[in-house]
Amino acid sequence: MSKQSRTLFIISDGTGITLEHLVRTLVSQFDDMCCERMVLPFLDTETKIAAAMREIQAAASEDGRIPVVFSSIVDPNLRAMLKQAEAEVFDVFDTYLPALSNALGLPSIGHIGRSHGIGDPGEYDRRVDAVNFALNYDDGSRFKGLANADLILVGVSRCGKTPTCLYLAMQYAVRAANFPLTEEDFMMGRLPDPVRESRHLLFGLTIAPERLHRIREERRPGSEYASLPQCRKEVAAAEDLYRSNAIPFLDSTAVSIEELSIEIMQRVGVLRRY
């Protein structure tokens, strides 16, 4: 019993992504060190469940503590098998389906792993299209067709525009373009020409100058571009431009990509396509 922690298994007949996120949320309410997470995806046969049960058994012996198992297996036979494991088993479908069925006044139908499957083939295409759009309209690389974007992120170099656009595309099939704000724009004191007609689509990103400095230093160490005074000047000028043009903006410094994306969609009023 040398280890403090116990093992928390996440067992799914699909990718296990949804369940992993739920478990991460729940475990964040406890001491971080409480558990070691193990994701076992695609368990859709008796043989695979039996193998998972051997892993659970092995963890129980090694930890000297009963493992915790979260499961989102749909098949009733496999679920019944899993409940025999030497573990504390939480089954999300057992937890919610009866009550939800009751609330909706509908029977459940027993589809497996549908939420991340390719149930709607158009959905995959919309997401891939949006990713290609984000790549084509990254960093002001293309002007023509920019107005077809669902939104256009603007900001100084390295403030987080590209990852945010790609996340919006990948997760929500939102066609997000991005356009850099440069010294020239700041000197002119106005938005770059290609985005000026699409002002209703613009959203600004800003960032703490100290963080921008560190990010740029990794890319071009010791350069004027990466220096703290330069970063301060650009960030201040960008924020001035947002204010004088009534462009909504957010500070990306202490916010995750997920939080940024959701907040941007909400504020621009963009609908998810996925």
Place this chain on the structure above:
Amino acid sequence: MSKQSRTLFIISDGTGITLEHLVRTLVSQFDDMCCERMVLPFLDTETKIAAAMREIQAAASEDGRIPVVFSSIVDPNLRAMLKQAEAEVFDVFDTYLPALSNALGLPSIGHIGRSHGIGDPGEYDRRVDAVNFALNYDDGSRFKGLANADLILVGVSRCGKTPTCLYLAMQYAVRAANFPLTEEDFMMGRLPDPVRESRHLLFGLTIAPERLHRIREERRPGSEYASLPQCRKEVAAAEDLYRSNAIPFLDSTAVSIEELSIEIMQRVGVLRRY
């Protein structure tokens, strides 16, 4: 009561992403048309909860049916408020925390929206680094440093390499490069030089020729490149190359990006960094 459906609210003090995925999984077990989903993120004050309750009330009147509410609000006062709503309220923390606290033998601590927050600042950096890596090593654009990848996807043009690499980077901070297989490689009957020494990192993608044909037609209509015979020839040659070099591969045709990514990580044995 003209609408068939009822409204299902997803209420969170964070992004609501986790809860939305959970609800999507649960609802996939019922008739697709049963509910209209509404996500209300970042509800972390009494004023915002009160506004949400007015929306719930309005939906109840409009639908002529009691809405269903899923909530992952952490603050006990806000949760108590929300339970007064004219709705069937499912509270994930109420559901799981007491039992999980019991199973772990630990008290819960009441952090808000931590799972998608930027609790670990290194995590954001790792994901952004991985996205930059994927962009730098996209489509064989760079050779030097390719061996620093966690994995390298290979496949014919337009078989889905780029979105899969970006998803792996974004979600799991995996440094995924991709390298195209071309006519020249097929004529030589061997892997491209830059990836030959990194054979242990390679994973192949394949695709149904008919689907590849449709995808390429959108890009270059009527071209030889997009023709069905050309697509058939390339796909067959790529699969031959995978088999003769013992490269594991998957067919992306009917699989979601999530499923592909999880399966690839599992088969290459790559560890998630997030």
